[in-house]
Amino acid sequence: MAQNIYDTAEFFEGYSRLPRSRHGLDGAPEWPAIRALLPSLSGKRVVDLGCGFGWFARWAADQGAARVTGIDLSENMIERARRETADGRVEYRIADLETLDLPAAAYDLAYSSLAFHYLEDFGRLVRTVHRALDSGARFVFTIEHPIYMAPARPGWSTADNGRMCWPIDGYSVEGRRVTDWLAKGVVKHHRTIGTTLNTLMAAGFAIRGVVEFAPTVDQIAAEPRLAPEVERPMILIVSAEC
């Protein structure tokens, strides 16, 4: 079973205070870039893998999705998602993405935000999603960018020229990374962009878009704390077609 860090009190409380947890989709600077890769949701069947508090699930229903299934390992998050969702087209399910089963050809869009870097077996998940999608359906997801995740001790440093830099090591050494983020000992699984894309293609997906997210000039003007994000990407966004 995957590590369920979200149901530890320390992590859950820290996570609940993040802008993206308090302000929903608009609290995440990468959201406009993700949205640009999404198909029209009108009448579509949608599954959100690692749905958290259900922000995306409710948004998808508002966009006219026929049915939205939110799936998360965290009982705390699913409980709050259910409490905050009044739309009958949205349902939630507690499940581990490492061992997930989904019905065949049951969805037109699989979505996931910042969940898959917690998975050890990404290939199994991708094959499960491919079977669960109808032909022509989309799979749009974000993960921590491997540049962000690779280092043994990720963090900013200062180069000789005084510029902020992000020292990388172990980029080509895939596997476990243990870091302290909101709580101690958070386990993630580093994979290169190549591995992520090749795993999708091996399962039968066609790659449709790859975005190494950086905030726009306008976003930085509105939120100067985002400025360092142009030095190294934090988030990778992928769109694939079944």
Next chain:
Amino acid sequence: MAQNIYDTAEFFEGYSRLPRSRHGLDGAPEWPAIRALLPSLSGKRVVDLGCGFGWFARWAADQGAARVTGIDLSENMIERARRETADGRVEYRIADLETLDLPAAAYDLAYSSLAFHYLEDFGRLVRTVHRALDSGARFVFTIEHPIYMAPARPGWSTADNGRMCWPIDGYSVEGRRVTDWLAKGVVKHHRTIGTTLNTLMAAGFAIRGVVEFAPTVDQIAAEPRLAPEVERPMILIVSAEC
């Protein structure tokens, strides 16, 4: 016109001394990974963009290619390539990849090794190659990996834990990078992996393989100087289908 650094005496002499210039394809550690992405060349029409001394062109002819066209901006390199090539199926042409014209549907494989990061207008080249390839043809190329190319002053550093690291800055700031490599003031053009892949897809290519090259354990055992290459990738290999 693209900067023709290869025809300056300093660069040409330095380049001529590199293992990959002296030993050909087998002098490049990424060659086995490239070769794994190549289709059978028997009876195929091949174009090599940035062919240098013609190592690949001669190899392709040895593999049974019907016709091989090697293209390079450097008169010095084309002159040596012609001198060292006895095979009548191989021809060489001096041309700038920034303004290249190619006949339509004339090739079954377009290949390029470590040339495109010198191009300012990658999109134009990609559209030119797409038109020049037959349906189902392959486009296999390598470039310097954007992690390698992004920093204002690329180079190794030592992290607090004593491990070698590669500080990154400006990853999301695409465009000119001026570095000193074999000669002073070599101009390259940094693009993210996302931009490279999206440019290919926008021109009509389907992505077939993405490899962020790192030497294998066996390669490092045979050549210990390659060990640091696992800390950050130096070369990106892409396979696309027309």
